Amino acid sequence: MTKRNELLKGFTDTIPLGISVSIYGIVYGVLAGKAGLSIFAVIAMSSFVFAGASQMAAVQMLALGSGPISVVLTIFIINLRHYLLAASIAPYLKDFSTRIKMVCAYFMTDESYAVTYNHFQKNEPSPFYFLGSGLNIYLFWGASGVLGYLSGSIIPPQVNYVFDFAFAAAFIGILVPMIKDMPVLVTVIASAAISIAGCLYIPGKWYILIAGIGASLVGYAASSVKGPAGQAALEKGEVLDNE
Template sequence: MDPQQMRGQQTASQFRRGLLAVLPLAPGVIVFGLLYGVMARQSGFAPWEALAMSLMVHAGSAQFTVLGMWGSAGALSIILTTLIINLRHLLMGASVAPHLAGLPLRWKALVALWMSDESYALAIAAFGRGDGGPLYFFGANLGIFLIWPASGLAGAWLGSAIPDPGRYGLDLIFPLAFLGLLMGFLKDRPGTATALAAAGLALLTAAWLPGKWYVIVAGLLGSGVGLLLEGAPRSQPAAGQATRKDDG
């Protein structure tokens, strides 16, 4: 097998692994997609309009916010609010950019459009393990991009026939899935401290910061804690433990 064929097989394998990595998260995406579709219909959206928003915006938290503000706020307020909510994508994009350095700009634009919280978490974990790559990220992005709009459209079609997921505890699927992904990052002191600092800051600032600003603040300050610990000098062995000269 020549090198070009080997590279082609590795590329296909990387894409397939990224696509399959989405499967454990699919139930949570489907549940929230169905709920989004139901709420979109209740807000007066036609099924095709609910689908169009999922395809163009592709950000669940922003889409739910739009539905909550629809009919009671102006267009500018809705746009600014969703922009603030999605500011976290700046942090996410900056952290994956070094791993996408070889991609052409048009592919980077597509990856940025399809990037979601779920696919980002999967890709960052894979990059950390050393078995990720641009095609892995692309596969994970595509997996979520296929599931989210389809489940939203199904919810819009079925409407009130779908019961409230919260009644059955299904709304816990997403938080639990992300908690499972997070555990893979808690391998050292900086990683653990970053997660704890970000969680604590999010809880503290959510009460007094408007909208989703607490996500940005907690992400930035929590990352700062991790950077400080990464740069801190490692503890040195005690002098008594140093290698002793042979007295001969």
């Protein structure tokens, strides 16, 4: 197949995921508007950062008044998982130029990775397929963010108290399906404790980053604990003493 056909195939294969990404995009746009971001900031974030959950986290942190450095560091740790995706797809693209791989990397998301990895199992790997898949998500994500921003602006400010909860509700909707085993549950409980203590006693908004890094360590420790003794210790809530 030609480069152009590969690009198109990648794009069309990703349409179903693009549509589901749009729902998140609309939520992102509405929340960003409610947080007081300008339309330019909404578009700039989708164009240059281009990472779903981390953009929503950034919007919430900016709304809370977090400093730019803690926002950047928090986004960085949320997006560390990209290393896994890149490491997993790179062997398929080892015969291609660095330049095209640098471009592909910019457009890589969880969704385009999943579609492309699946495609490469049965077809000749091509960076252009990967790029087409990434561009699909890029367009759906960008456009739906703008759509959400514009439709959110018709919500009257009188109901802000109600809509402020939309952030928490959206994050709950993302978080709850992630809790599949005990170590993740332990992480969540640890983060709840650290973040509550942190927001009361640590100046600024650093508690988000501190809870993110610290609770992950607690989760990691919990996942390393083997056997009934460890489980019992966890259930007694020993991990909560950590903070």
